[in-house]
Amino acid sequence: MTSVEHSPLTRKLSAFVALTKAELAVLDRLHKRRRIFRAGHDMVHQGQSAQTAFILYEGWVCSYKLQADGTRQIVDVQVPGDFLGLRSVLLRTSDHSFEPIVDIEAVEVRASDLLEAFAQTPRLATAILWAASRDEAMVVEHLVGIGRRDADVRMAHFLLELGARLALVGMGRAEGFDCPLTQYHLADTLGLSAVHVNRTLRQLRERGLVTFRDGHVRFHDHQGLVDLAEFDPAYLDQTGPLLT
Amino acid sequence: MTSVEHSPLTRKLSAFVALTKAELAVLDRLHKRRRIFRAGHDMVHQGQSAQTAFILYEGWVCSYKLQADGTRQIVDVQVPGDFLGLRSVLLRTSDHSFEPIVDIEAVEVRASDLLEAFAQTPRLATAILWAASRDEAMVVEHLVGIGRRDADVRMAHFLLELGARLALVGMGRAEGFDCPLTQYHLADTLGLSAVHVNRTLRQLRERGLVTFRDGHVRFHDHQGLVDLAEFDPAYLDQTGPLLT
Incomplete structure (x- = not known):
């Protein structure tokens, strides 16, 4: 460094x-x-x-x-x-x-x-x-997620957000990212029980959208996941410098 | 001005x-x-x-x-x-x-x-x-409220927070504050139905804690409400200038 x-x-x-x-x-x-x-x-x-x-x-x-x-x-x-x-x-x-x-x-x-x-x-x-401001926008998304989104949509949105954030700092790829979060972390983030997290991840996998296993998130159908989550990354505002 | x-x-x-x-x-x-x-x-x-x-x-x-x-x-x-x-x-x-x-x-x-x-x-x-940062701290409190708090605690916490915020800009008094929010606003803020908001406010009134009526919030038992909500205003950070 x-x-x-x-x-x-x-x-x-x-x-x-x-x-x-x-x-x-x-x-x-x-x-x-x-x-x-x-x-x-x-x-x-x-x-x-x-x-x-x-x-x-x-x-x-x-x-x-x-x-x-x-x-x-x-x-x-x-x-x-x-x-x-x-x-x-x-x-x-x-x-x-x-x-x-x-x-x-x-x-x-x-x-x-x-x-x-x-x-x-x-x-x-x-x-x-x-x-x-961007950090606050993410907390707002989590608030809306817990207040108004179903478990599968909430999970899909969170995984897509993580992927976009990691890509910005050079740590994610289009096909997925390494992720040390456990199902307990996901549960406490998304306001779900660990059992519910497990079931939700299984459903997303069986629908061919995303797999989260052995510390790795793999997007099988990124666009399908975006559609499910109605994920619009505009709030992350990472499309290039505004001030030049 | x-x-x-x-x-x-x-x-x-x-x-x-x-x-x-x-x-x-x-x-x-x-x-x-x-x-x-x-x-x-x-x-x-x-x-x-x-x-x-x-x-x-x-x-x-x-x-x-x-x-x-x-x-x-x-x-x-x-x-x-x-x-x-x-x-x-x-x-x-x-x-x-x-x-x-x-x-x-x-x-x-x-x-x-x-x-x-x-x-x-x-x-x-x-x-x-x-x-x-303070705005974000409030959104975090709302996130925790929706994720983890019962309706009466959520409502009590929100009304106490509003009272403290208004006091900071010279608009609240210890006994209450004027408030133009409707029950629909409260419902959409707290993730409750309008019927649930109505019932929760009635319960808080009947317990002698707070009345919200005709555009005015009146604290009858401020300390009782603080105890119910476990309200700690530290996150609002308004106890006097830090930088002098």
Whole structure:
């Protein structure tokens, strides 16, 4: 990681803004504090006063909220290039917990780092606000999914979204992607039971649409899945730089 | 509106950052294009390529998504000081529709206005990122509510959240607030039927907790409602400026 020119965050922000050399250098300086976190050990606890965010460099994380009754709602999963707890650096307490799904590498970012970077290049502030807006658009899709979509549509939509997000940072291919999520993660994300997740995945496989097995998602009929999910990737806004 | 020193947005951002005279002046310049929108007429349609956001100055708005089957999920309601479609100014298409619930006054903001403001004062960029983060935290609460909370808890949580948001911009009192939402708005927000909303409100009233009638929410037992909802306002992060 001597240069971040091709870091996942850089790839992602490049979908919004054509980054100049100076802006790449500012992004580079944001990447100075690398840290490793182990799978299954929370990075940030709900209610913790953190003032620190992370940029995920390698691996997968899920962000979740625990209810007082012990049930867990996964709010989103994060893949390389995503911020973890951008809110925790600005809000006084974290409203989430973050759990690495596999061993991960992440870069620590403090509020002062962000202020300094924004002072140097206001376009970077806009790009990070773009990324935060896109994160919110995904949470909105999950809200609509849980509120209004059937289990098979919800699952199809989520897998297609993951595929598109990974493709943006160079980790997905048209035919599928590697995915360390378990059926328990899928259940807590989609508001289903693990048994229901299992049945839903079997149905999607038997209909020849998609297989999720042994840590790999394989699209057999991508267009069929898009049709089922009524998946319109416009909310991911990743069709090329808007600011040049 | 000759000065925005006490505009709802200024009041709101002041909970995060102690604004200097120069920053107030930049906020002032953001407020130059005032517009009136009539109740019931959408301001921005889902899928519209807008590149324009609004700052709500007076009145209430709801943001929603229509599903292909015609059902509507209200993602959030906006009150004075809130951005409408901050995402639309950065993402290429709007992933929401916005409907004024009453006649409203809003200020138009373009991407170029934001870039100019951020260049003049990077602290303002951080403050607006804070506001966007807070908006996302609210959507997360609604997601958890729909995914994991019973109808009475969901309703109690939403009414307490509204009360706290309005108090921040000087529009709520400890004993309650004026609220133009109908039972249909509440139903589409909370993922309930209108009949279920009606029954839930009656139960909360009969338990002596809260009354919502004739456009007014009255808290009879605020602490009792907080206990029922397990409402912790930390995610609204409005306890005083963090950046001084």
